[in-house]
Amino acid sequence: MKKRTCFDAITRTAFAAGVSLLVATGTAGAQKRGGSITVGQELDIPGFDPLKVGVYDTSAQSAAALIFDTLTYRDDNGEPQPKLALSWTHSDDYKTWTFKLRPGVTFQDGTPFNAQAVKDSFDRWKDPANKCRCAFYISGIHDVQAPEELTLVYNLTDPSVTLPATLSFPSPANVVHSPTAWKNKGNDYNRNPVGTGPYILKSWTAGDRMVLEKNPDYWNKGHPYLDRIILKPLPDTQSRFASVQSGEADIIWDDEFDADNILKAQKDPALTVHTYSGSGAQVFAFNTKVAPFDDVRVRQALVMALDRKKMSQALTNGLSRPATNPYGDGSWVKCKDDGALPYDVEKAKALLKDYGKPVDFKMIVTATPRGRAGGQVLQQFWKQIGANMEIEQVDQTAIPPRAFMRQFQLTPWRIVDFPDPSPQMYANFHTGSPVALANYSDPELDRLLEHARSTAELDKRIEDYCAISRLINKEAIWFWTFQNTYYAISTSKLKGLPKLFGGVIDVSNVWLE
């Protein structure tokens, strides 16, 4: 792939802006307008103010995608496209990004949208006195400047080649908040969010429903199509599925552990199953500083004992897609050789024999039915090669502190779907990072990670990341079981749903047929 120059970037994005607007206005007549839908989510949403809520879960992100806009969005190829930003350029070192903003946009409370509005919000989060719970997530941005009305500059602490794509996620600090709203509402802003988005929050009853109504002054003329969207938390998996079957909900969140219902829905002509094969994976980290995992033979043996296909059958009726590297099919990192260790029970037994000592260890498992089931399947695989794993059930929220303090031998973790592998790979494997859980340090690995995140050329980065995968797989410091797959089930009348990036159900542009 050829090197992208600034000029390329400008023309490409400007062209894309024109095209996307053309597409939007050109096909607007074909979609049916009006009507309302109910979205069945997994969780109650706590709020939207980044000061209070450091991170949105997928339920909150799905709501944020309606109330707010981001500077960019990702098309179905995962490429960033203009939304509130029309075009962007970067400095040679990728540490400064300049965005030209869309003119004539106003927030739902009438405040004009401009660079200063974005800067004001950012400065509020960055002010140490405000103790923003989002602090970690904006630590990579040094400051935001507004040199002109519609020119916005991000100064980063580290180079980021894919900032426009990463800004597309509807996360607390990516969505654009009305400064007037948070200035006036103070503590109440958390549950009274105001953005520039296609839907306006009308009412919100905790635990029951959030009612959103069409923004009549939305900048993207002709959008949105639906008059009203109701978001409901439906915490129980079975009754959530029953709700979409019986019509109380038009679309629901689901995951592969609800495999029976997903398979049932795939056969039901009244329902559509939306699937997105994301990047990232469900992963496990060995603590390489404690026995028996201080010996590479033991780690390799355990990884080689895993039959992921069988595991997928046992846990999710075969829906889970086996993973051999941390990137997954949803990532632009594609490797000819990712260095995955083969499934080979005999070799695994030989490695353990070579090691010579009994292999007994504890593995942390989430204290949920699915966590236990996963642990038991692994336990069986390892028993076959003569390794004894004891399951230690731990509450979900207790895993991060254990992981940070390295109080584990083997722990589950997750690499989430993200437009760029860099932030998570760097954090998970670079020497000295708090979540470099394996306690493993290798100058070559560090060099590759540093090079990969500061290089613009895609093919070079892919090379780096494939080399990283080979190194990690060979040393078996972490292993991956399944790729991330995201699901939503809707009535077949619902059309226009984009890919479920990061598991977010973005219904801002859907219509009912």
Place this chain on the structure above:
Amino acid sequence: MLEFLARRLFYLVPVLLAVSLLTFLTASLLPGDLAYVILGDQATPENVEALRRDLGLDQPIWWRYLGWLGHVLEGDLGRSFRTGQTVLQAVVERFPVSFELMLLAQIIALVIGVPLGIICAARSGGPFDRFMTSTAFGMLSVPTFLSAILLIYLFAVRLRWLPATGYAPLTENPLANLRFFILPALTLGLAGWPGIMRVLRSDMIATLQEDFITLAKAKGLKPFRILFLHALKPSSLTLVTITGINIGHLMGGAVVVEQIFALPGIGRLLLGAINTRDLIVLQGVVLCVACGYVLINFIVDTVYAVLDPRIRHGHA
């Protein structure tokens, strides 16, 4: 009577203190904490420490308890760490939902349980009695999460008569409200009637052997009149107590049922607070529920005293 009420009310204070202390201790013993829920699992240990300090989670447990108790005595139950909503507001918002659910469930349980109990007592040992007694045993052993799913499958997915999940406020649309409540209330009611039936049945059998019943029969009164007018009141003392204690079971059942049917009640609030380690909400809600429970049983005791004068004079 007043002295009786005062004495009963006085006993409530240590009970509530014990409940609040116990909740506080249990909640604090839960592994994991809210800081990670708020910050997400990518947060650094420094971020987490800062937030813990900010929330006061780094203080010793007894100090936090005393601080919390002080505020509660001033009428301030605190604010959710997570949403910023006051606990009182959250409870007030959600209380009517749980109350309606429990009330309807109790009515359903009584409507099924009382007549069956009476009929079984009147024909005790007969085939109907034996059939109902074993059915009651069967129903007692069906967990609410199972009957809830079965009811949803039958009435919402198959027949499509009733909604599977959801809620409409009573004040906005009473009819829709009732539609949403039928299945959850039925789920809880089905779990509640066997207890009522069995207690009433055994008390009634005892009553029916008393002299005044024989007299009533001798007078030639109709069996219906004897059973419902003469025998029911003296047989219902245990029933009233059971109904009070049942509130506890109902509350427990409501946690499960509200979760399944997505009703925005106290049970959901409680479960959410536990899952997210929102201790302030958890403590506040448990205290309110305990108060409600204690209060209802206080009322039950009072009703008891009305039903049976021997009790209010303290020499039962």
